Amino acid sequence: MAVAKIKAIFKSYPILANSAVYGTMCVTAEFSQQVVNRRYFSKKNPPDPLDKASLMRYAVVGSCINSNILYFWYKWLDAKFIGRSGKIVVKKLLLDQFVLTPQLLTVFYVSMSIMEGKKNIFEECRQKLIPTFQRSCCFWLPAQTINFLLVPPPARVVYVGTCSFIWVNVLCWLKRKELKVVTDVENV
Structure with missing residues (x-):
């Protein structure tokens, strides 16, 4: 009964439902990072x-920005590349990883x-984009293979949101890494 209601909500309000799930996963990942860092490493x-402002930033990125980008991206990707053959899955994987992911990380x-x-506002992106992208390839290529082979299209954002719980923990850790201070002497 509860599963039927959840399916009905996702069918009637897909953007809102996906935003709520994805945003919750992002906030939960940041919350878990803060708790672990404060409890075990501080x-x-x-x-x-707890840094409530940071939790709010993750809520905005997760529920208002990334979830909407992902919803329309997967809707387009599934309409453009129909099926689960090896050739289709490889096309989806390559497009997802090498077209969408750099943009999502930049955003x-x-x-x-x-x-x-x-x-x-671009300095952290400049320094962290490539190392983050490299790590994302190790994580997302296998995760998206499962997504495109096994997950039904209406459940893609929720699946990605669930995987994102793990991935956002990685992003939170990368976000906390100190930036290398670049001086004018190093730029010469």
Whole structure:
């Protein structure tokens, strides 16, 4: 009965339902990162309080930006490349990883920098985009193979949201990494 209601909600309100699930996964991943970092890696006693502003930023990126991009992307991808043959799956994988992913990562870093009020909203993206993309290939190529072979199209954003819980933990960790300070001498 509950499964039927959930399916009905996703059928009637697909964008809203996908946004809620994907946004929740992003916030939950950031929350878990904060708890683990404060509880197990922080030397402060008592530990710092949760960073609610960071949780809100992940909520915005997850529920308002990425979930909508993914919804329309998968809708287009499934309409353009119909089927589950090896050739179709490879096309979807390559397009997803090499066309969409760099854009999603750019949107992630730049939108977070904007919401954090950084002076140079592109600096973190410039430094972290390629290492993040390399890690994403290791994670997302196998995950998306499963997606395109086994997951029905209406469940793609939820599946990706579930995988994203793991991936956003990686992003949270990468986001927390310190930026390399570039001086004018190094630019010469």
